[in-house]
Amino acid sequence: MKHRSLVSIDDFSTEEILRILERTKEFEKEPTRKLLEGKVIATLFFEPSTRTRLSFESAINRLGGKIVGFSDASSSSVSKGETLNDTIRTVSNYCDLIVMRHPIEGSARFASEIASVPVINAGDGANQHPSQTLLDLYSIQKTQGKLDDLNIFMVGDLKYGRTVHSLVMAMSRWNATFNFIAPEELKMPDEIKFYLDNLGLKYYEHNDFTDIISKADIIYMTRVQKERFSDPIEYEKVKNVYVLRNSMLKNTKPNMRILHPLPRVNEIHQDVDDNPKAYYFDQALNGVYTRQAILCTLLGIN
Amino acid sequence: MYITGNKLITGKKMKEPKQMSVSAIENGTVIDHVPARNLFKVIQILGLDRIDNQITFGTNLESKKLGRKAIIKIAGLYFEDEDINRIALVAPDAKLNIIRDYEVVEKKVVEVPDNIVGIAKFMNPKCITNFESVVTRFKVISKKNVSLKCHYCEKITNQENMQII
Numbered sequence: 001m002k003h004r005s006l007v008s009i010d011d012f013s014t015e016e017i018l019r020i021l022e023r024t025k026e027f028e029k030e031p032t033r034k035l036l037e038g039k040v041i042a043t044l045f046f047e048p049s050t051r052t053r054l055s056f057e058s059a060i061n062r063l064g065g066k067i068v069g070f071s072d073a074s075s076s077s078v079s080k081g082e083t084l085n086d087t088i089r090t091v092s093n094y095c096d097l098i099v100m101r102h103p104i105e106g107s108a109r110f111a112s113e114i115a116s117v118p119v120i121n122a123g124d125g126a127n128q129h130p131s132q133t134l135l136d137l138y139s140i141q142k143t144q145g146k147l148d149d150l151n152i153f154m155v156g157d158l159k160y161g162r163t164v165h166s167l168v169m170a171m172s173r174w175n176a177t178f179n180f181i182a183p184e185e186l187k188m189p190d191e192i193k194f195y196l197d198n199l200g201l202k203y204y205e206h207n208d209f210t211d212i213i214s215k216a217d218i219i220y221m222t223r224v225q226k227e228r229f230s231d232p233i234e235y236e237k238v239k240n241v242y243v244l245r246n247s248m249l250k251n252t253k254p255n256m257r258i259l260h261p262l263p264r265v266n267e268i269h270q271d272v273d274d275n276p277k278a279y280y281f282d283q284a285l286n287g288v289y290t291r292q293a294i295l296c297t298l299l300g301i302n
Numbered sequence: 303m304y305i306t307g308n309k310l311i312t313g314k315k316m317k318e319p320k321q322m323s324v325s326a327i328e329n330g331t332v333i334d335h336v337p338a339r340n341l342f343k344v345i346q347i348l349g350l351d352r353i354d355n356q357i358t359f360g361t362n363l364e365s366k367k368l369g370r371k372a373i374i375k376i377a378g379l380y381f382e383d384e385d386i387n388r389i390a391l392v393a394p395d396a397k398l399n400i401i402r403d404y405e406v407v408e409k410k411v412v413e414v415p416d417n418i419v420g421i422a423k424f425m426n427p428k429c430i431t432n433f434e435s436v437v438t439r440f441k442v443i444s445k446k447n448v449s450l451k452c453h454y455c456e457k458i459t460n461q462e463n464m465q466i467i
Contacts, residue, residue, distance in 0.1 A: 008456065084434055106430035106454025125428050127456055191458055 004298050005112035005119040009130040009170050016297075017137065017170070023293035024138045024286070031289060035301050036065030042095040043069035044087070045122070046078060046102040051262060052122050052131075055284070056099050059291035068094060085114060092116040097299055100124075118298040126162050132261055133166040135290040139283040140171075140218055143257040147174040151215055155181040156222035156242050156267055158188040163261045164222060168192055178203035179212065183238040185229060209242050214251040219244070221260040221267050221280075239266075246271040259283050325358060330377040332399040333389075338362050338370035340392040343466045345374070347388050347421060348381070355379050367395065383410070388421055390414040391448060392466060414445040422450070422464045429455035438467070 006012070012020070027033075041060050045053050053071055060067055070076045077087060084102070088111045091098060100111055101122040108121030108128070123129040141147050152171055154164050158180050168178060169192070178196065180188045180203060187205065196203050206212060213219055224242055229235040243266060244258065257279040260268060264280070272278050296302075336344050338361045345351055345359075356377040365371035380400060389396060390412045400408040418440040424431060431438045431454055439453035451458045 084430070103428075104430050104433055105426065105428045106452065106456070107433075109454050110430045110434060110436055124430075125455075 003118045005108075005115075005121075006130050006294060006298060007108045007112050007119065007121045007124075008128045009133045009166050011130070014173050017134070017173075020134055020290070020293045020297055021138050021141055023297065024134075024289045025142075027289040027292040028286070031292065032062050034064035035296055036060060036063035036299075039065045039097070039299065040095045041065050041067055041069075041295070042091050042098045043067055043071075043122075044076070044091060044098060044100045044102075045069065045071045046073040046076070046084075046100070046107075048072045049101050049123060051284070052101060052129075055287045056120075056122060056131075056291050059288045059295060062288070063292055063295065065295075069099075084111065088115050088119075097295065120294060120298065123162075126160060128166060129162055130166065131287070131291055131294055132163050133170050134294065135283065135287040136163070136167050136220075136259060136261075137170055138290050139257075139259055139279060139286050142286070143279060144217055144255060147171070149175050149177075150217040151177045151179065153179045153181065153213055153216040153219045154188075154222070155209060155219060155244070156224050157186045157228060158182040158222070159186040160225070160228055161222045164220065165189075165192055167220065169195065172196060172199055172201055176201065179206065179216070180204070181206045181209050181212075181242070183207065183224070183234075183241070185234060185238075186224065209244075209248075211251060213248065213256075214253070216252060216256050219252075219256065219258045221258060221264075223263070223265055223267055243267055243269055244272055245269045246275055249275055249277055252277065325375075326404060327356075327358075327375050327377045327401055328404055330355070330375065330379050330401050331381060332401060333374040333376075333393075334371070334397045334399065335365065335368060335395045336372040336374065336389075336393045337368050337395075338372045341372035341374070343392040344372075344389050344396075347392065347466065348385070350374070350376065353379070383413075384415075386410070387413050387415045388418075391418060391422055391461065391464070394448060414442055414448060416442055418442060418450060421467060423467050424450075424452050424455070424457070424459055425463045425465060426452070426455050426457050426459070429457070431455075 043053055043056055057067055092115045097118045098115055099120045099122050100108055103125050105125040105127040108124040112119040121128055121130055144150055158164050221244055224239055226235050256277055258277055260280040262280060262284055341361045350357055359374040361372035362370045396412045398410040399406045420437045423438055440450035443449045443451050443458060449458055449460050
């Protein structure tokens with residue numbers, strides 16, 4: 001292969017993932033370094049994602065790199081009918097690495113095959129978002145001191161949430177036990193359960209968000225999105241069932257931390273924010289360090 | 303193929319339908335146990351509609367295993383395994399008889415390959431393969447029920463959600 005891209009978390013071996021997490025730790029200690037000086041990074045956001053884009057751009061800026069790109073497709077040549085193929089081939093000439101977010105599934109894989117520079121998938125539709133998975137792994141490792149043998153609870157939209165799917169697949173490398181809490185309509189897809197069955201890993205499914213969270217090492221909250229429901233009455237019924245409140249945390253383990261890919265709406269009550277077990281904003285900060293590590297790894301910079 | 307138009311003859315006593323026989327070939331390949339509904343897909347995948355060889359085929363023949371099967375006889379043509387396995391998606395039970403001098407000299411079965419390239423299209427409307435000009439690629443996850451994982455959108459699908467290009 002001419003160069004390395006990051007399209008799906010499965011593109012990286014366990015050793016490579018651990019190496020990125022080690023590097024993330026180094027960047028956390030010293031985030032401002034001129035490692036990307038003289039480099040141009042393209043951030044192509046064919047659909048808006050302010051959080052992910054700012055996180056990447058912050059990572060690039062802290063490393064002294066320069067950024068070219070666009071933050072939504074309407075301000076790019078896509079609006080003139082250019083194919084992704086042509087956009088990627090052209091932009092490859094202007095930069096040393098492409099960070100791309102695109103609404104179509106598989107677009108990042110496709111881009112990585114035609115680009116002459118490495119591509120980082122910053123989300124391709126409902127498919128993959130590997131930098132999110134890596135920052136989740138880093139947050140878990142940092143708060144738990146390890147990745148092995150943890151009890152991971154996932155709550156909310158487990159059907160469409162790509163972050164939870166990728167995280168399940170990734171954590172399955174470290175013998176995790178999973179608990180899935182979701183309404184019937186948003187249960188974890190069979191595909192993922194089948195994957196865990198094949199590995200012989202334990203998982204439990206629950207409809208109710210109850211005291212069982214006392215067993216959790218990590219509670220990974222996700223947003224239940226209204227647009228996912230065919231029946232709006234169903235949404236109204238479940239939207240307030242999967243809300244995490246401070247009072248529910250009383251019996252949880254001392255090492256337990258709450259993660260959320262953000263943005264949050266109401267699924268974590270604001271009274272949780274000041275609880276030391278709330279980790280989601282730190283998690284977002286870890287995202288910058290993780291992306292620094294990914295950028296340098298793909299560009300072969302030590 | 304020809305149709306015996308018995309049912310179109312009205313007002314007259316119908317004749318005994320002619321026995322249609324797909325004649326034996328001297329040299330070539332016989333592909334048997336093709337599901338009748340997928341006959342034309344097999345023809346298309348193997349490019350039989352674009353060659354000059356003599357080809358005879360019969361379809362809707364009775365089969366205990368498949369219900370209705372089709373059979374294709376291609377004179378003067380032999381296939382590489384790699385090529386013939388391309389029909390595995392639409393005719394997983396197909397059997398090949400290799401004919402030389404009117405004799406069956408070899409029998410082969412179709413094997414589902416590990417990867418399927420450029421034959422099928424996935425009907426996921428959000429998959430990049432439905433937007434850009436790109437050769438489709440699938441990894442075969444299960445050979446038994448033929449479930450495939452798209453190399454691009456990474457969704458797992460079965461034949462129901464696929465279209466032969």
